[in-house]
Amino acid sequence: MSPRFAAPSETARPIHVTSPETLKQTLDGLPETARSWVDSQNFSAGPGEILALPGPDGRVVAALAGLGAESARPRHRFALARAASALPGGDWRFDGDLDPDAATEASLGWLLEGYRFDRYKSQEAPKARLVAPEGIDAARVEAMAEGEYLTRDLINTPASDMGPDELEVAARALAERFGAEIEVTTGDALLDANFPLIHTVGRAAPRAPRLIDLRWGDSGPTLTLVGKGVCFDTGGLNLKPGASMGLMKKDMGGAANVLGLAHMLMATGSEIRLRVLIPAVENAVSGNAFRPGDILTSRKGLTVEINNTDAEGRLVLADALALADETPSDLVLSMATLTGAARVAVGPDLAPFYATEDRDAQTLSGAAVHVADPVWRMPFHEPYEAMIEPGIADLDNAPSGGMAGSITAALFLRRFVTETPRYMHFDIYGWCPTPAPGRSKGGALQGARALFQAMPELLAK
Template structure:
């Protein structure tokens, strides 16, 4: 990520972060700011005349987050810049991360119009940590942004193998009909209609004596809806339905790169929910790895099916902490919109710690209830479970309750119903694929186990 960080000895131009509270004083000091109507809003940048000792002003509004200044990466001219001082309460490392992420562009298919501005190391910033987080976030963004034609289950496997080689981890992959033989029936059923065979990817890293952490990521590389087919408008962004897998891959990369003292177990059920003559059908009864039978109320509620088999496998090794991340329900977006990610857990201490981590790294999260009163909504009439509740209410909650049936043996389980996508650009968060929740989880894991 050297393109996002200027070297320590770079001849960098100075820039000042300006908050709303300091705006009047800055206008007095720099009449050019007053003449041009500079308002110090987040994302706003003003390059000052050449004779000024300060090269540019960067708006930060009320300075609620370092991301408020992250528009500087594309607002400032190309080249190396040095931030003169930070607003009170801003962490230098988190600011370095935000500024770098503001310069992200997805370049696989088209050269960018320009290079981002680079920022010299801030005083007190842990540049190794900043680089670690930025690399992982960019990996996640790249994976989600890649169209399904180039990001099918086999491509997710390639990504996991590349990550494993970089960190001396081991990978096991079960593919196609072997999923049935080795008792992953729901992963197989969801993915069997695709020309790219379904697979279950497991990566392990770390000392066996260290606390075991399991990361499960939904890897639905494209979701047509299956036989309950989505309309074209609902299918347009379904390349991002592997956003859970992309986020746990980024989280795993941070954990391994930091060499945290944990035994990491990464599990990704990778499938395409396609349509063909052998696609699974509404009304089918599937027997899960756990032995629970599931009636298919809707083939478009497929993510919870593949996660269920993967969560069951994760529980078999008795992890200290089990995390699953999935682009699971539209109901989560109805509840909280595209910027705040809901999570579910019955572990009160874990919930509090994750919320604190969320605040520390500006990764917005909100705890939602595992409301026991809705649990019976997932009961089947001729099976143990139905994968789609009859009610249209509380869709994100009922999906979490479905997964809880398969995570009951976990010592501590937390489920994230993420979006993995920015529908429009904001400072530091350009439109497109996004790491959501994983930075907070990394911070928590580092604090708890590191």
């Protein structure tokens, strides 16, 4: 499944984009029979409201699409995406007063509305095709949609078919497509290569842990992406209850998101030197599983007291971030489905992030608006550093008390990025619990489009 716009066509039928404020003006430009039809259907141009317009012979010749009242639009992201599913097959084009940002959002939403996860059950995708509006960068929009399709597919695939080895296969396929180099360190070789935390977390599973290291580009600023690739998380010996295990196939959502972002960057020929690091493991239970109370030594030499084996994501990220920090980049960025605390704080729709530089946070927040990918900055609150210092080791992987869980996890990770001054961390949910226009229920890309939009400015600093 590949999201693509239709070729320009003189026969593409118009979608008249309108709102309650402009509806009368829009209707004045339609034939009388069409106006009568609209009146009979009580069309009010509400957000995402779609009405097909018949011609004299009864065949659909056009459509109306509602934006909703201007004051209500912030509540309805990708409202026009509903047209992709609501309209009959054939080529369509937007007709109306859409500024470049609105036209880009509407076009991206249309492509995203076409996503279907059909690996295990055939699902019919919309047959309506959109001709890209004039003035938008169609290739860029397609790259964003294709990167998001990749992310959704990876997260939606159950752990039976998406373990560390299959995640490696996906990364290798991406590397092959864009001519990137890739190196993978697997199993006990992780110990020889000094990735002790990745090995320790993954050693109890029959599928070997590994570190995936992808490199692309030979000029421009340097960017390192680190994604948590816990392909299933039982919680280890601190076993999760059944209800908490139901969505743990998505615990590799950080890896899926950085691969989606990497796709966008490579597909658009970004002039950067890109590195993608993914510690891919399965947190399982067996006789050699790591234990509460263990004290582990990380790649960076920092010791970590294990107070909960279900706080494993920060452990595997720590070794990967330490590696990234050994060759400082212009920007190091980690993405992970790391804490339930972040979900409680901002819900499933916002992507909470941390940034060591205020300018980077401002740049990202501004860019997010342009690509309908909402983000929210969280603080590296330094007074909480004491909460991750247990006394008998350098760090505590699961501070007691249950407060500020996302912040303390971010502070933990920051301890492993000391040579690179600019670091950003995303604590995402990676899942859309309720279907909405352009966003099917299931695996979700969060923050990656905002980062893609912001990247030229972020890396120009």
